[in-house]
Amino acid sequence: xxxxxxxxxxxxxxxxxxxxxxxxxxxxxxxxxxxxxxxxxxxxxxxxxxxxxxxxxxxxxxxxxxxxxxxxxxxxxxxxxxxxxxxxxxxxxxxxxxxxxxxxxx
Amino acid sequence: xxxxxxxxxxxxxxxxxxxxxxxxxxxxxxxxxxxxxxxxxxxxxxxxxxxxxxxxxxxxxxxxxxxxxxxxxxxxxxxxxxxxxxxxxxxxxxxxxxxxxxxxxxxxxxxxxxxxxxxxxxxxxxxxxxxxxxxxxxxxxxxxxxxxxxxxxxxxxxxxxxxxxxxxxxxxxxxxxxxxxxxxxxxxxxxxxxxxxxxxxxxxxxxxxxxxxxxxxxxxxxxxxxxxxxxxxxxxxxxxxxxxxxxxxxxxxxxxxxxxxxxxxxxxxxxxxxxxxxxxxxxxxxxxxxxxxxxxxxxxxxxxxxxxxxxxxxxxxxxxxxxxxxxxxxxxxxxxxxxxxxxxxxxxxxxxxxxxxxxxxxxxxxxxxxxxxxx
Numbered sequence: 001x002x003x004x005x006x007x008x009x010x011x012x013x014x015x016x017x018x019x020x021x022x023x024x025x026x027x028x029x030x031x032x033x034x035x036x037x038x039x040x041x042x043x044x045x046x047x048x049x050x051x052x053x054x055x056x057x058x059x060x061x062x063x064x065x066x067x068x069x070x071x072x073x074x075x076x077x078x079x080x081x082x083x084x085x086x087x088x089x090x091x092x093x094x095x096x097x098x099x100x101x102x103x104x105x106x
Numbered sequence: 107x108x109x110x111x112x113x114x115x116x117x118x119x120x121x122x123x124x125x126x127x128x129x130x131x132x133x134x135x136x137x138x139x140x141x142x143x144x145x146x147x148x149x150x151x152x153x154x155x156x157x158x159x160x161x162x163x164x165x166x167x168x169x170x171x172x173x174x175x176x177x178x179x180x181x182x183x184x185x186x187x188x189x190x191x192x193x194x195x196x197x198x199x200x201x202x203x204x205x206x207x208x209x210x211x212x213x214x215x216x217x218x219x220x221x222x223x224x225x226x227x228x229x230x231x232x233x234x235x236x237x238x239x240x241x242x243x244x245x246x247x248x249x250x251x252x253x254x255x256x257x258x259x260x261x262x263x264x265x266x267x268x269x270x271x272x273x274x275x276x277x278x279x280x281x282x283x284x285x286x287x288x289x290x291x292x293x294x295x296x297x298x299x300x301x302x303x304x305x306x307x308x309x310x311x312x313x314x315x316x317x318x319x320x321x322x323x324x325x326x327x328x329x330x331x332x333x334x335x336x337x338x339x340x341x342x343x344x345x346x347x348x349x350x351x352x353x354x355x356x357x358x359x360x361x362x363x364x365x366x367x368x369x370x371x372x373x374x375x376x377x378x379x380x381x382x383x384x385x386x387x388x389x390x391x392x393x394x395x396x397x398x399x400x401x402x403x404x405x406x407x408x409x410x411x412x413x414x415x416x417x418x419x420x421x422x423x424x425x426x427x428x429x430x431x432x433x434x435x436x437x438x439x440x441x442x443x444x445x446x447x448x449x450x451x452x453x454x455x456x457x458x459x460x461x462x463x464x465x466x467x468x469x470x471x472x473x474x475x476x477x478x479x480x481x
Contacts, residue, residue: 002143004297007274041265042274047144051151051257052187054361059337059409085143088412091384095337095407102393102404104386 014040025065027058039076046087111135114302117309119150123263124453130270141279146260152414154367157447160248164219165471173451185262194344196251205350209246223248253346253357282319290434313439325420330373332388336406338362353395368392382413416443426472
């Protein structure tokens with residue numbers, strides 16, 4: 001937490017790749033190319049990528065794609081995936097109907 | 107890279123990012139210091155997305171109206187990101203006679219300062235939004251209000267400011283401001299010292315502690331709000347919604363999901379007060395509030411909930427502009443939970459104030475020197 005992160009450091013230019021059309025986040029249909037471009041737009045953390053593109057904001061809440069997204073972002077930044085903190089997991093664990101959620105007192 | 111710039115901005119939320127963007131457009135060199143690890147990690151990413159004029163204090167109304175006329179309609183093109191701005195009106199709903207009295211009071215105040223807002227009856231409410239329950243007996247209606255996506259808008263300002271050469275540093279928590287020869291000059295963090303001709307303090311709640319290091323005390327406190335989002339639903343309506351009872355507010359996003367915010371009434375007294383985490387009682391409470399107005403949504407699935415702080419000022423409007431006691435300091439904080447919609451115009455006016463020394467919108471009523479004892 002709270003590591004100094006210079007957002008103007010040189011990570012090189014975006015270079016198009018043949019697999020940029022591959023869908024990584026299936027819930028929100030976000031491609032590898034979109035994730036890589038977002039890094040070059042300055043989104044250097046998993047939280048920023050998620051807020052910018054909606055990766056991991058769909059029904060599975062990133063349980064499928066989070067690891068893949070992390071690998072792509074880390075590679076683009078030239079760092080180890082272990083250096084990237086995962087985005088915050090949020091309640092509820094599984095999607096739950098409003099009328100059931102609302103009935104918590106029983 | 108240099109630790110000096112013409113302007114140092116403390117806080118990488120939408121206010122800090124947008125001010126940096128408008129300053130950079132004017133050719134000013136800017137450093138933005140963000141204390142957390144993420145850009146826009148406070149209220150900027152946790153709010154309900156309202157771009158509202160109705161319900162606002164007359165002192166800040168000219169500023170938000172300026173933004174809705176000059177910035178919001180073209181913001182997506184300008185920031186090269188989909189801000190999802192909708193200007194399809196705001197309904198503030200009432201279910202009882204007492205609610206209607208509250209709404210009438212708000213409406214009268216807004217009309218007095220020239221806003222197009224009026225009371226409408228239950229038939230007209232349902233003509234605008236046919237999904238509302240029979241319990242709704244009236245509403246106030248402001249057709250020029252709307253909503254947008256706070257995540258893409260905040261990060262869009264960041265992206266464009268960065269592209270214009272603004273130097274952003276995250277994880278750089280400010281400890282202290284320091285004057286040199288009577289003028290604010292240095293910003294001291296845990297790791298570094300930064301210098302600027304002007305320092306903009308846009309650190310939300312943390313602004314109070316930082317301002318205190320140069321003897322300035324902004325009367326604001328933390329207040330928590332929570333929000334939730336549903337799975338994507340078929341398109342239903344485009345208005346922004348609020349209620350007289352303030353039991354929830356929200357809208358349907360372009361994605362199809364509904365974002366609703368609200369509270370449980372226990373805020374400020376929860377055991378984990380001090381961190382913005384959700385309380386298990388709040389989301390169910392918001393759900394019960396929503397279902398009274400929208401029974402049709404009772405099968406919609408909630409996929410995510412979150413919490414955020416508001417920087418609530420004693421008189422409910424932001425603190426903007428220069429501070430006489432500390433030359434070189436510009437305050438941009440205390441937005442009191444409704445800072446998102448006003449951000450583009452607040453930021454552009456602060457950039458004008460810093461570079462040109464004058465603003466299009468008079469900011470006098472929002473200055474720090476307004477705080478006085480009651481007698």
